[in-house]
Amino acid sequence: MSPGYTQAIRASFFDITRTVDQPQQLPDVARYLEDGLLLLNQGCIVSLSAWEEGQHLLHPDLEPLDYRGKLIVPGFVDTHIHYPQTEMVGSYGEQLLEWLNQYTFPVESQYHCPQHAARMSAFFLQQLLSNGTTTALVFGTVHPQSVDALFTAASALEMRLIAGKVMMDRHGPDALMETPEESYQQTRELIERWHNHGRLSYALTPRYAATSTPELLEKVQQLRHEFPDTWLHTHLSENLQEIAWIKELFPEHNGYLDVYHQYQLTGQRSLFAHCLHLEDHEWDCLHHTDSAIAFCPTSNLFLGSGLFDLKTCWHKGVKMGIGTDIGAGTTFNMLQTMGEAYKVGQLQRYKLSACEAFYHATLGGAKALDLDDRIGNFMPGKEADFVVIDPAVSPLQQMRHTNSRDIWEKLFVLMTLGDDRNIAATWVNGRCVWEVNAPAVNS
Missing domain, CATH: 3.20.20.140 (Metal-dependent hydrolases)
Structure with a gap:
């Protein structure tokens, strides 16, 4: 019997679950999973859940890709x-x-x-x-x-x-x-x-x-x-x-x-x-x-x-x-x-x-861009475009990542100290098309 997904990814995840009219609404619709499980099928999101809640969905023959220590955000x-x-x-x-x-x-x-x-x-x-x-x-x-x-x-x-x-x-x-x-x-x-x-x-x-x-x-x-x-x-x-x-x-x-x-x-x-x-x-x-x-x-x-x-x-x-x-x-x-x-x-x-x-x-x-029904977060049915971020690729980043109090401070440090070195992998339409230290996939 098909498990309903073709790929599983374990990592930390952050996204915004819906659009808002005012910035003060954003923390209420933000989602952070320190240990999460993302399921994909044919280039689309099936589900995103906490690892403890979602691991029972895993098929024994499909081993999840392990990005623990990395943060995955929408592309x-x-x-x-x-x-x-x-x-x-x-x-x-x-x-x-x-x-x-x-x-x-x-x-x-x-x-x-x-x-x-x-x-x-x-x-x-x-x-x-x-x-x-x-x-x-x-x-x-x-x-x-x-x-x-x-x-x-x-x-x-x-x-x-x-x-x-x-x-x-x-x-x-x-x-x-x-x-x-x-x-x-x-x-x-x-x-x-x-x-x-x-x-x-x-x-x-x-x-x-x-x-x-x-x-x-x-x-x-x-x-x-x-x-x-x-x-x-x-x-x-x-x-x-x-x-x-x-x-x-x-x-x-x-x-x-x-x-x-x-x-x-x-x-x-x-x-x-x-x-x-x-x-x-x-x-x-x-x-x-x-x-x-x-x-x-x-x-x-x-x-x-x-x-x-x-x-x-x-x-x-x-x-x-x-x-x-x-x-x-x-x-x-x-x-x-x-x-x-x-x-x-x-x-x-x-x-x-x-x-x-x-x-x-x-x-x-x-x-x-009038594309929020297709991309932008990890809601079911969205297209599987996302970026895998290494949040600490330099001694300074490592120090600030370690002493940050919560996800908000970690994200702020990332956007003020981060650059292209923090990009570990980029996924487009459910497949990895760029990975650090690896050749890009072109077809």
Whole structure:
């Protein structure tokens, strides 16, 4: 008789069991099992229980995988990242608009080459996995081949990935320019080829309002109507100079967000990166349209763009996830990114707890992407994406882990002292696809 599962894993576990409306609700829905048993079947969660309660479910012929001494959390969800910018991380000295012209556009111009796109896609995905990220919302470049390469590599890994080609028809170099009709046609072909292909999904990806003519935005709107279950992924209110420019380009609109809103690009599955300098009515529009935000602390600090207002985001009831925003962001690692988010909060007298930070990086990010019914915790039926963390890989971490009083302090130490060294293994769709000191599984 079948035991009802095909894999069993013993370890410590932490997750958030359901989404919340306010941060003070999080401790009540957090779950920590110091000695737990996770059962999987065909890439999905069957159950998570305490070892003492669940060991009677074990079939005598199926030995559990023993990760005792490690902490398993749901796979990290990166809600905003640019894969072609991987090769320009750490570019010196500029703020947003100058940084785009000096560094970003020249690098992205290389992605007309399918071979280059394929090499960088493979490298990018291994960077995600080696840092415990199992789901991401990803910018390609204007070139369709950039998205074909990324989706091909992600499909082989069975990753849940949302991506799209950049759409832009002004204020960029000739090598990255397209007409609205070309953008529409190439995007449509990519949607038909990749959207809902396995665990892959497509995001309409206008770079930002300044690089979009009204004619291009009309094409984005047309695609959103033709393919209503796609995502919309762009930038919003990142930099004060950028915001002033948008207002000059679109004087008939009531601010930056209104440009997207009037083209019906707000709404469920619309995610806007940064949102550092929103006006009150823009917060309200995001809430009322059920749009979401990606908070990108390392990028915001690196480019000197500003500080994201976590308190107002909760107060206004706007969905939010965390993004690394490679390559203005400076790390693929979500632990380090959470640590920087804490510092952003501190500068505004907001105390970002470890419980809240891990929520934003897992189930909260899944909610922002409208995927919280599929990923983000260990509830039965969810897809089995998770990361195995070694909480103490250095003498300093070992000391702080040992003298921490409870799981909250251990998690906080992990997100303030942790980095890629703490990632022991990453599981995607019920199989280990990356493990420290072991080659990655690619097919």
